[in-house]
Amino acid sequence: MTDDQGYGDFGFTGNPHVKTPNIDRLAARSTRLTNFHNSPVCAPTRASLLTGRYHQRTGVHDTYNGGAIMAAEEVTLAEILSKNGYKTGIVGKWHLGDNYPFRPSDQGFQYSLVHGGGGVGQPGDFYENFIRTDSSYFNTTLAENDRKVQRQGYCSDVFTDQAVQFLREKRSAPFFLYVSYNAPHTPLQLPKKYEDMYKDLAFDTETDRQEGKAWANMTDADKAAARKVYGMATNIDDHVGRILAELKQQGLEDNTIVIFLTDNGNQQLRFNTGFRGLKGSAWEGGTRVPFLISGAGLFEANKEVNALTAHIDVLPTLLEAAKIPLPAHIRTDGRSALKTIQGRLAPAPRSFYNAWNRGWTEPYRNAAFYRDHFKLVAVNADGDDLNTFELFDLDKDPYEQNNLVQSQPALARQLKKGLDSIFTDISNSPNLTPRRVIVGSTHEPLSILTRQDLGGTNMGAWLADKATGYWNIAIAEDGFYHLRSIHTGTIAKGTRSLVRIGHVQRSALAKGDGHAVTIPNVWLKKGDYVVESWFEGPGGVTGPYYLEIGRSVSGN
Template sequence: MKQSIMLLLLLTAIHGPWSMAHGQKPNIGGQRSAVGGPTATKPQNAKPNIVLIMTDDQGYGDFGFTGNPHVKTPHIDQLAARSTRLTNYHNSPVCAPTRASLLTGRYHQRTGVHDTYNGGAIMASEEVTLAEILSKNGYQTGIVGKWHLGDNYPFRPSDQGFQYSLVHGGGGVGQPGDFYENFIRTDSSYFNTTLYENDRKVQRQGYCSDVFTDQALTFLKQKRASPFFLYVSYNAPHTPLQLPKKYEDMYKDLAFDTETDRQEGKAWAKMTDKDKADARKVYGMATNIDDNVGRILAELKSQGLEENTIVIFLTDNGNQQLRFNTGFRGLKGSAWEGGTRVPFLISGAGLFEPNKEVNALLAHIDVVPTLLQAVKIPLPANIKTDGRAALKTIQGKLAPAPRKFYNSWNRGWPEPYRNAAFYQDNYKLVASNADGDDLNTFGLFDLDKDPFEQNNLVQSQPALAKQLKKGLDSVFNDISNSPNLTPRRIIVGSEHEPVSILTRQDLNGTNMGAWLADKATGYWNITIAQDGYYNLRSIHTGTIAKGTRSLIRLGHIQRSALAKGEDNAVAINRIWLKKGDYVVESWFEGQGGVTGPYYVELTADR
């Protein structure tokens, strides 16, 4: 009872006297507090540290402070109470695009990232990240968790400014872009996970979120004497929904029978039994994350770093599965608000007012210029961001300027009207499988009056809709001609990466809807760094039947070998390759027809 009263007081302090649990409209815009300076102070002549914490597929409604009646997130709720909360902040609809924009301040298409796999989640090495800028200005930089912007040289965290890294492979633990050892453990890959530590393969014991937090605490202890940037990028609560029994048991009897769960007209009122089972696990994973965030915050305090550390907490996109999300339309992957609007908390270093809400339109492309402004490091002259420095707006010292923002994502290469949105101040145009020749197939919404995107204004305000469509077309035409929006090539045979593993994460082709299946085939784009002999292994998940022919094609060079029926890989050694660009294909021909490998390993024979 005492805990319930304390949580109620906390939520009231954050949101004011309203309750989503009783079906009232969420305080999306919030009330801006009077402009006043934060009370905390920072040591003189000390640059602020930065801790950026991001979770994966955790939606706007997956927290106590946003009104969820079920999930237990007390540490993040307390962080929210002492943070400035951006209530109109947007990421991309999916993982890799968000990460590219967050670290560069540029629309993700400009960085070369246009998808979550299928060769579309490799950020151009020419891009300059926040980590690179900070490291050149005296910061120690580290990442733990999810990278999802390229697993091979020259696209790894270590190639993009992070001096320390402990990350999983691909876009998710246990996916075919991750380590083979994780992928084959379909029911336990989140435990005792194989990871990359500074580009070397390691295995860490324990649950993945706990492991990443342990390493984050070690980083804080080791780097406390220097200004640091720590990027804690949890892969949870992304699927597969695996979690420790302690946290699963917390929600195993959750019945979803509150007034909020039955709220008429809300999508979550129609949750299936599968949706509810998934939500119970997601909530358990969210509570585990909350405990780990609490550990990080406690370590900052114990190390005396709390007052001079900017702490940011956010999620990467909307929730993947159907559950409470305060009422926003759509899920992860969509350009509707439910796919892109996420919580954003920022505090610390005497720069941000506690318990304040800011409803200015802000986005991931603003984070780099804003943080650089906060730590008083100029943006390098050769870098052009799509975002803007918003520190004074967040502090309440400058009224929000007129704003336009573009957001989109679709499988494969960019398309203009498949899944895109264009914002102009409080108005938003949505193109969801729209016909570019028929304005009536678009959606136009006034988000100040209609944050849940229920009232389409296209027919009542066609001139405004046409104006916003013109803006959408202009940005799309600009970014679709970006020089980095071309296939990225993994460099093989470099001293920086002695063994190159090509995974299905970066496999290209039109058959990638089946990327989890044996039948998936495609190609990789690579560059051979130097002339020489190369050894190749095509790797399957199980023993390859005797007599199955394994084939490798590199440009016009094709070789094959027969499986002996004793292993899950077939090696083809000492193929002479000249320096240059190649398209790599690998497949098996056997009694079951043509199938594809899950991994291809290339090593220079030196």
């Protein structure tokens, strides 16, 4: 799975510029699901993909601001397969929680090599990456099995090297390998070789000038971004070729299911075959992604299936393909599409709900409800005014140009009733309550709280020093703890560093010789807390980049 690579960023989907020969060949030998949907943004997609459940049920409701932590109670595909004798591994992007008990290792992955937060160099990633704004994709600091490491080279190269190594080591046992590239997500950093491939791309073909298409209005900035994205896409394509070649060399090709997909639509404006909207949108351009599935003698080559399918179907489909029963206590929102993909069963009637907005889920801000080939869209809609919604027949109008609300109001009301019903059901999900990082346990002796999980209404300043807010934690055991607030630069002498944990507040003055202030030996009792950390200095109130909380040894 790639990150922010849109439906049109491949040769096999008609892009006249990007070079993706390995993925194109994979598409030719795969069954292609041409009506497959993810969530509008990345963390929600990842939660649904791994659990078969609408992301809101899992506790994931945003990409940051405390909304990208999947409940530890959720059972993932990796956990199920691990309990059935599979070796499980993830390389790349996790984005479902960086602290215990939410890490890949806590959710069924026996091996992990991942970056922090939602992206390399973003707030929430390792400090060493964040401060290198122009080079974080190179020589990146990562977490390998929950230990910080630095790997030399370009991040996509590093993740592929590890994926290949995993295949070599696990070939004697059944395995599940989740290769989750953070590219071509911003920042758009790439090796010079791939940047040079597209540096002279002029965007002057008939496709680029196609009347009525959004990409015909690309600005110079859009074109500059597209050149880099295409270079990153070709780099990924080379790596997909490496992984497929390794499978073949190891004799695993005929007994391995291979899936390729992207996590949501493209972030920047460029060719996307004509779908409306971009990443973050409930329009097709935000959620419809390519999905290729092949291998193990189960899937026909060079076949297209246009049945409505989604990320919530992947877990039950793969379990059926592997002949592993879904655990009886797990409730999925998706269903197995195996027989439909294989052509042994006609697509059954179905509904599908999709939504995302900043903060907590809202009913009509950015949502869609599908019933077979009809789709109701609510973008800043008024629940009391049906005419503020839009209704489309995707079989006849996949690009969502002809609103049918006024010509088919009865159908629109039916679909709105379905949207209201699923929204009400999801809103009562117990995992939507805030997730708490468990501090002071043997599983994570030192907990690093980052801006990725910082809550509050000041997150418009996410990248800036002014970002302040709170974290939800649970102290595992009574004891002395040390608190270390970390800034992105040297903290001026005399600046007061404050930490508040529940009703316990402590502070210390910076000495002016470093980027962190430590407050030692704070006695904390076991329990649930809200934590705040901030600096009071010459520039006013600012927030830390990290707050470290760890057990002190014998009160020292």
